[in-house]
Structures are given as structure tokens and as C-alpha cells.
Amino acid sequence: MAEARYRKRMSRSDPRLYVPASDTAFVEGQTLSLPPGQAHYLGNVMRQGVGSLVRVFNERDGEWSAEIAALKKDRGSVLLQHRERSPMATEGVELLFAPLKRDATELVIRMGTELGVTRFRPVVTERTNTHRLNLERLAIIATEAAEQCERLDVPEILPPESLRVVLAEWPEDRPLFAALERRPGEEASVQAAALLIGPEGGFSETEVEMLKRHGAVYALSLGPLVLRAETAVCAGLARLSAGAEGSV
Template identity: 50%
Template sequence: MAPDQAAQSVGPETTCPMSPEQARYLGTVMRRSEGDEVRLFNARDGEWLARIAGLRRDRGTFILQTRLRTPEQEAGPVLAFALLKRDATDLVIRMGTELGVSRFIPLITERTVGQRVNGARLDSIATEAAEQCERLSVPVVAEPARFMDFLGAWNPENTLFTAVERLGEREFSEQPDKKPDEKQIGTFAGARPGDGILTGPEGGFSTAELDAALARPFVTPITLGNRVLRAETAVAAALALFDARIRNA
């Protein structure tokens, strides 16, 4: 959990107030009490060992003791994904947070099933996932964007790795520079922090959408193997491959 502290310097013996949710969780779920030690972390202050100085039903305080980790920047990608059914979208946010996504961009495509999202709910899922995996930062979940608007707004200095089903069967006669090298398929060659991953909806992108994406010079098509994956599985596979590439670069 992250200390709910205003933007100011912190150090040993700094007092941090709990949010009502934190107080209820610690007292009711975790059965913690005054004097117990917990770990607090956020992107600005890093991770601290802290002591519960007071705890009531919906309020309490922490006292910082020792810094365990200094702040660090996430090296993960931007994940642009076609909105899925609610449970699948929740899973994408949870897995993506644990696998290092820096920012989520939900997309509305031609085959998108659901186009309404509860932003507060997705933010809460991302926060819980960050706490679960002891990640210092919580990724931003952007408002849903339409596919073509997203392509138009993408920073061309960053590569957008686009997962394409049956990539080896696709015709690249009009775009020979986009034909993938078999040795590079799925390897995220040249990937850097800040690059993007684009995954499609149930049923995949339409032909028009793929043509529009592949026409952009910043788009690099990739395949995630010779199996047709569920949309949420494709997200997990792509993120794991990207993370492995960045860490081993």
C-alpha cells in the first residue's frame, strides 16, 4: 500500500495518515494493530518500513522508519488493447500491472464487444495489483479511444508492436518493408521502454484496421506463435516477451 502523503519530503519518523480504505483493510482483513510493522511504497518516495502508530475503524497513522527501496522508473510498455468483456478487461488490467505496463489505452475497434468502462473500477484494480506485486508505481488507465484516433495520436518516435494473427499468411506485396524476418518474430527486436504493444479484440482486428495500422511507419507487426490465442492470453504473452526483451537487452 502507498502512503497517502501530500507532495513533501519524507524521512524517518515522518507521520503519514491512512486512508479510510487502508484503515479498514488493515484492521478488519489483515487483523493488524498499533505497533505492527508494514511496508509502504509509492512512485515518489520509494518503499519504507513503517510502524502503525494508531488504528481505528476508518482512520489511522503510520510512522516511517527505514527506506527499503529508492524510487525507480518502470521500464514497461504502453499497452493499447481492444476493450473486452468486463471480466476479461479486469484481467488485462491486473496482469498488465503485474507485468510492468506503464500506461493502458483501452480501444474501441470495429469488433469491440463492450464500449463502456468504469474508470474508477479499473484504477482500483490497477492499484490493488500494484500493491500485490509490490510495484512502486500505479499505471495510468486512459479513457477509451477509437482505434483510428489512437493511431493518429501515437508518438511516431516510439515503436508500436502490433500482434497480428496468422502473420506468416498475410500478404505484404504492397508493404515489403513490413514483412517480418522469421528470426525476429515475437522477439520485440529493438524494443525500448516507452514503446507500445497493440492487441486486438475477440475475433481480431478487421482487414481495414490492420491495413491502416501497418501503413504507419512506426508499426512493427509481430506474431505470438502459431496458435490463435484468446485476447487476454495474447496480452499476457506479449507483455511477458516484451519484459524479457527489456530485461535482457
């Protein structure tokens, strides 16, 4: 009876919070303490109070309905009620991309998370303009995007590495589709494991030759127009997603 009441009261507009998995699995009646940032968000941004309903989730425990049990300034807690969705990993691809200016990189993380990227791997190319990334801030952006788009996991964001090093270690049985400007794409009969997007100035000729020689790399055409790098990310992910759906 209580579970039915909770389900009826739950709304898709209720705040949704990612709570990382801990040593203790979620169970009905459990009280979870909220990090200061989430408590502030609920009280000051969303104007929620004690008794309001929220949804909490992570990749191990799934998604749960919960009720705010306490909320004061930057501290708060929620009472778990019922599991609404079982754990489910996002089905997508790993995204390799050359770091861009701050706003553009943040946009790539946000859009990529919403489009199902499972892991972000920044790669430094010959024409990469920036080599510094605020990984902590990018992780927050990925978390917020996961909360908004209703996926149950938050993609990992790796520290930057040289493209040459990444390719040298890349297994030949993991298909990597590379967006190469002004070059015809290949119609591969394999499902992509990852997508590679280059910097604003494109890959150098040396890098193009290196990619063409790698046994796991397939060229991916994004059309006749030259796209901004962040636009290419969306186009490439949509292209690979459509191809995967068409092969089912």
C-alpha cells in the same frame, strides 16, 4: 541502532500499501493518515493493530518501513521509520488494448501491472464489444496489483479512445508492436515502446491495413494458435520482455 532494529523486524509478508505522493515528501518520524479503505484492510482483513509493521510506497518517495500508530474502524495512521528502497520507475511498455467484458478487462489490468505495463490505453476498434469502463475500479485493481508485486509505481489508465484517432496521433519514432492473428511477425531491431492487442474477434481488414501503413507499427506473432485477448496480453508482454532482455 534504531534503523537496524526496524530492518531486522521488517518482513516481506508485512502488508504493503500505496500512498500517493503529496505536497510533503516522506521523512523519518512523519505520521501519515490512511484512507478509509486502507485502514479497513489493515484492521479487518489483515488483522493488524497498533505497533504492527507495514510498508508504504509511491513512485516519488520509494518504499518505507512504518509502524501503525492508530487504527480504529475506518481511520488510521502510520509512523514512518526508514526508507527501504529508493524511487525507481518500472521499465516496461505501454499497453493498448480493446476493452473486453468486465472480468477479462480487470484481469488484463491486474496481469499487465504485474508484468510491468507503464500505462494502459484502451482503444475502441470496429469489433470492440464494450465501450464502458469503470476507470475508478480499474485504478483500484492496478494499485492492488502494484502492492502485491512490489513495484514502486502504479500504471496510469487512460479513458478509451478510437484506435483510428490514437494511430493518427502516434509518433513514428515510438515503436508499436501489434499482435496480428495468422500473420507472420517481424524481427525488428528496435525496442518496443508499446504493445497493441485487439478485441476477441481480431482487427478488421481495414484496421490491419491501417496498421501496416503506419511507420511505427511492427507486426508481432504470438504463435500459430488463436489466443483469447487476455491471454494474448500476457504472451505479448512476455515476448517483448524476453526480446528486450536478449538485446541487452
